[in-house]
Amino acid sequence: MPENAQQPKPEAASGSAREPRDVPRALIGLIEQEGLKVGDRLPPELELVRRLGFGRSTIRETLKTWESMGVVSRNKGAGTRLIAEISTNTLRVALTIKHEADSLLRTQQVRRPLEIESVRIATRSATPEQRLIINARAAELMAVYEAGEDWRPADHRFHNAIHDATGNPLFSQFIEQIQKAFHDIYDAPFGKPHLGQDTIPLHRPLADAIIAGDEDKAAELAGMIIDMVCAETQKISEEHDG
Amino acid sequence: MPENAQQPKPEAASGSAREPRDVPRALIGLIEQEGLKVGDRLPPELELVRRLGFGRSTIRETLKTWESMGVVSRNKGAGTRLIAEISTNTLRVALTIKHEADSLLRTQQVRRPLEIESVRIATRSATPEQRLIINARAAELMAVYEAGEDWRPADHRFHNAIHDATGNPLFSQFIEQIQKAFHDIYDAPFGKPHLGQDTIPLHRPLADAIIAGDEDKAAELAGMIIDMVCAETQKISEEHDG
DNA sequence: TGTAAAGACTTTGTCAGACATAGTTTTTCC
DNA sequence: GGAAAAACTATGTCTGACAAAGTCTTTACA
Numbered sequence: 411m412p413e414n415a416q417q418p419k420p421e422a423a424s425g426s427a428r429e430p431r432d433v434p435r436a437l438i439g440l441i442e443q444e445g446l447k448v449g450d451r452l453p454p455e456l457e458l459v460r461r462l463g464f465g466r467s468t469i470r471e472t473l474k475t476w477e478s479m480g481v482v483s484r485n486k487g488a489g490t491r492l493i494a495e496i497s498t499n500t501l502r503v504a505l506t507i508k509h510e511a512d513s514l515l516r517t518q519q520v521r522r523p524l525e526i527e528s529v530r531i532a533t534r535s536a537t538p539e540q541r542l543i544i545n546a547r548a549a550e551l552m553a554v555y556e557a558g559e560d561w562r563p564a565d566h567r568f569h570n571a572i573h574d575a576t577g578n579p580l581f582s583q584f585i586e587q588i589q590k591a592f593h594d595i596y597d598a599p600f601g602k603p604h605l606g607q608d609t610i611p612l613h614r615p616l617a618d619a620i621i622a623g624d625e626d627k628a629a630e631l632a633g634m635i636i637d638m639v640c641a642e643t644q645k646i647s648e649e650h651d652g
Numbered sequence: 653m654p655e656n657a658q659q660p661k662p663e664a665a666s667g668s669a670r671e672p673r674d675v676p677r678a679l680i681g682l683i684e685q686e687g688l689k690v691g692d693r694l695p696p697e698l699e700l701v702r703r704l705g706f707g708r709s710t711i712r713e714t715l716k717t718w719e720s721m722g723v724v725s726r727n728k729g730a731g732t733r734l735i736a737e738i739s740t741n742t743l744r745v746a747l748t749i750k751h752e753a754d755s756l757l758r759t760q761q762v763r764r765p766l767e768i769e770s771v772r773i774a775t776r777s778a779t780p781e782q783r784l785i786i787n788a789r790a791a792e793l794m795a796v797y798e799a800g801e802d803w804r805p806a807d808h809r810f811h812n813a814i815h816d817a818t819g820n821p822l823f824s825q826f827i828e829q830i831q832k833a834f835h836d837i838y839d840a841p842f843g844k845p846h847l848g849q850d851t852i853p854l855h856r857p858l859a860d861a862i863i864a865g866d867e868d869k870a871a872e873l874a875g876m877i878i879d880m881v882c883a884e885t886q887k888i889s890e891e892h893d894g
Numbered sequence: 895t896g897t898a899a900a901g902a903c904t905t906t907g908t909c910a911g912a913c914a915t916a917g918t919t920t921t922t923c924c
Numbered sequence: 925g926g927a928a929a930a931a932c933t934a935t936g937t938c939t940g941a942c943a944a945a946g947t948c949t950t951t952a953c954a
Binding site for chain 3: 466
Binding site: 455 | 936
């Protein structure tokens with residue numbers, strides 16, 4: 411490394427001066443400049459202090475925030491690693507989900523329109539290649555299911571193929587995060603039965619409808635699938651809270 | 653206040669001792685114990701230091717994280733205010749939005765089904781009081797609009813009333829965060845014309861349909877409104893990106 | 895008396911230095 | 925050569941100090 415000095419900013423001796431906004435920006439600048447990828451280690455805090463010209467606590471506040479957003483992971487002794495992409499073009503928003511009686515159902519209620527819309531868009535605008543992939547994933551899912559194995563990874567891949575076909579990565583991200591929140595809530599209080607098992611047989615006709623371009627049929631099937639999950643979710647909630 | 657001392661935790665003299673997880677928990681405990689609601693002010697940092705028994709930087713890291721998640725808002729001189737509910741049962745989820753060519757359109761594409769579904773649910777399950785509120789907000793919006801004033805705050809309140817009527821705060825949160833992301837992207841590159849101005853006249857019939865319980869009509873109008881915004885968004889994107 | 899400017903106070907923002915703790919790497923010893 | 929011990933690294937926390945931007949109170953003036 412040819413001796414840093416990329417941010418010629420140590421103008422202020424002590425006290426404060428710059429807007430706090432600059433810390434994330436400087437950090438992202440360093441990451442881009444250094445070409446750091448997911449999995450790479452960031453420089454240690456004290457080096458960041460030296461190179462970016464901010465105080466350690468200030469930098470730590472940003473790093474801690476990033477950790478809570480899932481951008482980096484931090485460990486004593488080890489260091490700070492990038493675990494998600496971040497760049498000047500990345501925008502991160504955080505949600506808080508209240509975990510109470512019907513929060514399980516609520517997550518599914520929000521997921522419902524997103525899944526259905528993603529199916530509609532995918533049916534309309536998937537490329538032939540994407541339809542092939544969806545078909546293959548559906549076949550894989552049915553095979554695993556009928557073999558009596560754990561079908562959840564295959565289910566995940568199937569739905570991901572649909573989300574990809576929308577051409578809008580936001581769908582995938584949102585639904586993914588909702589599911590993550592769902593499982594965070596779900597795993598804790600209850601044992602973990604295979605929620606949604608009965609919906610698997612409906613996945614084959616769903617795939618067929620998408621491939622055939624039958625948007626309404628696809629949307630209807632997607633709705634049925636998620637409604638079944640909703641119903642199961644509701645039953646579990648009621649058993650537990652009431 | 654009868655002399656705090658609720659958290660008898662100053663066992664460690666210096667250095668560290670407890671898991672960092674304890675800071676959010678202690679903070680939430682204090683909020684619940686004090687009965688703080690959205691809009692209320694938290695005690696100043698130095699008082700939190702005294703009452704919770706953690707160092708100031710540690711507490712600040714949590715507060716900063718909460719700020720980035722939209723749980724509190726912080727201002728010099730003023731203080732820290734609660735701007736969203738938080739409790740022991742709150743779960744936090746982060747989303748990444750990559751800001752590129754058509755990210756504007758993509759945010760609206762995701763928002764679309766959420767808005768429509770929230771309108772459907774609200775139409776089905778709003779209480780009479782909530783319908784009254786929606787009606788009032790619509791009246792307010794139309795008045796402001798016809799007076800030629802800035803209708804955006806009123807528009808915001810109107811849509812919030814709908815989201816409230818769903819009984820599912822997640823809708824409100826998701827849509828809110830999507831809009832926030834949208835504006836973060838939007839404000840930067842372009843000047844800020846009044847996007848969605850032409851949709852305002854449609855809000856009155858939308859309110860009427862919701863109040864009358866006509867779900868399909870309400871959903872149709874909601875779809876029209878957001879499609880108009882989508883079209884405008886697309887035009888702006890195209891003008892700008894080529 | 896009412897209002898606006900001036901000052902005092904409050905509260906967050908930042909920095910600096912110190913030590914604790916938990917991983918990681920190197921060294922040592924059998 | 926392998927396992928235990930020591931040295932090292934990097935994050936976690938605490939304390940103290942000052943800066944800056946609000947907020948509130950007081951004062952001065954019309």
